Amino acid sequence: MRFDAALKGRSTDQTLTRGREPKGSLYPGGNIMIDLSTNYLGLKLKNPIVASASPLTEKLENFARLEEAGAAAIVMHSLMEEQIEAESENIDNALEFGANSYAEATSYLPDMQKYHIGPERYLELLHKGKQSVNIPVIASLNGRSPGGWVRYAELMEEAGADALELNIFDIPTDTALSADELETRYCNLVRAIRKSVRVPIAVKLGPYFTSFANFARKLAESGADGVVIFNRFYQPDFDLEEMEVTPNLVLSSPHELRLRLHWAAILYHQVECYIAITGGVHDASDVLKCMMAGAHVSMMTSALLKYGIEHIGVVLAGIETWMEEHEYVSIRQMRGSMSLVNIEEPTAFLRGNYLKTLGSYTWREGGAALTTF
Numbered sequence: 001m002r003f004d005a006a007l008k009g010r011s012t013d014q015t016l017t018r019g020r021e022p023k024g025s026l027y028p029g030g031n032i033m034i035d036l037s038t039n040y041l042g043l044k045l046k047n048p049i050v051a052s053a054s055p056l057t058e059k060l061e062n063f064a065r066l067e068e069a070g071a072a073a074i075v076m077h078s079l080m081e082e083q084i085e086a087e088s089e090n091i092d093n094a095l096e097f098g099a100n101s102y103a104e105a106t107s108y109l110p111d112m113q114k115y116h117i118g119p120e121r122y123l124e125l126l127h128k129g130k131q132s133v134n135i136p137v138i139a140s141l142n143g144r145s146p147g148g149w150v151r152y153a154e155l156m157e158e159a160g161a162d163a164l165e166l167n168i169f170d171i172p173t174d175t176a177l178s179a180d181e182l183e184t185r186y187c188n189l190v191r192a193i194r195k196s197v198r199v200p201i202a203v204k205l206g207p208y209f210t211s212f213a214n215f216a217r218k219l220a221e222s223g224a225d226g227v228v229i230f231n232r233f234y235q236p237d238f239d240l241e242e243m244e245v246t247p248n249l250v251l252s253s254p255h256e257l258r259l260r261l262h263w264a265a266i267l268y269h270q271v272e273c274y275i276a277i278t279g280g281v282h283d284a285s286d287v288l289k290c291m292m293a294g295a296h297v298s299m300m301t302s303a304l305l306k307y308g309i310e311h312i313g314v315v316l317a318g319i320e321t322w323m324e325e326h327e328y329v330s331i332r333q334m335r336g337s338m339s340l341v342n343i344e345e346p347t348a349f350l351r352g353n354y355l356k357t358l359g360s361y362t363w364r365e366g367g368a369a370l371t372t373f
């Protein structure tokens, strides 16, 4: 396990309590050198902002632009299981779910050869992208079944990936498939990849697991070094004129962060793995919240697509300003301070929050609702 033991012990983070270090005491002259560094998957990062998987990495020049803007690491867009299978033309054997389900699916899928870029070009881009920057580059594999595509993990490692992000995206619709079977299948997938590569592996997941904390632990025990929480579920829409189910991609909004903060705060110190938050990180306060919940890094896509790559610099400046104003000297100092194990009232993450939130709502007939926090 590559988990940094020093970050694990509750006392390590707690010995430095928030805001206790008087300004200027560490650096005579009044200037505080703020340390934004963090550790993710055993990789030393200069700050906690990671560019998450997105079309930005489809262009080689964007690797350097992301580094220049301040990103501490880059996750490449995913190589999809379907892309690899389309290339190998060995669909029937590679998919444990059978050829028929795939034949049905392919009529809806985009032409996989043209989707993003094929496996060969992906590896080439990874290699060149890695050479063009000094920050870690994490390659992403996206699929659901343990097929021949797992060998691409090895090829990604050979091409220079510093780590792998395994995006498990699946919609289980089989009423005969139990949660336990499904989770075992995912853990086996992680085990298979763990066996074939030496670089760290993070698993990117959706939030829809019955007992998420337990599942995260099982993934860590199966060889995952980190969890990336959470995939966004792009719920399809209905086109009432065409009578079609249509894809509908809406970029995230900051309120989506709360689900991630909640689970990072629960996993912190309970599961021995690194935690990355993806989904709803848009500004400096979002990153600070992620750290306080217990995440090691915060990832950004929507905000970069919306405001541009240079937005990373704005967020970093905002983090430093906030830390200076609130007399924090390092990210390490704040990490996990608002987690379930460290918060004074743990029930804030449990049923207590549910009861308090519902109880805080005041309904006024004909008028706007007031909240009384």
Ligand SMILES: Cc1cc2nc3c(=O)[nH]c(=O)nc-3n(C[C@H](O)[C@H](O)[C@H](O)COP(=O)(O)O)c2cc1C
Residues within 6 Å of the ligand: 052, 053, 054, 055, 076, 077, 078, 079, 140, 142, 167, 204, 230, 231, 232, 251, 252, 253, 278, 279, 280, 281, 299, 300, 301, 302, 303
């Ligand atoms: C246009 C677009 C393309 C994306 N492509 C990928 C991808 O290839 N692989 C992946 O794991 N996530 C992909 N994502 C998801 C992002 O990495 C990220 O997890 C998600 O957008 C939530 O973060 P955000 O709120 O910062 O956008 C994509 C997101 C967008 C908007």
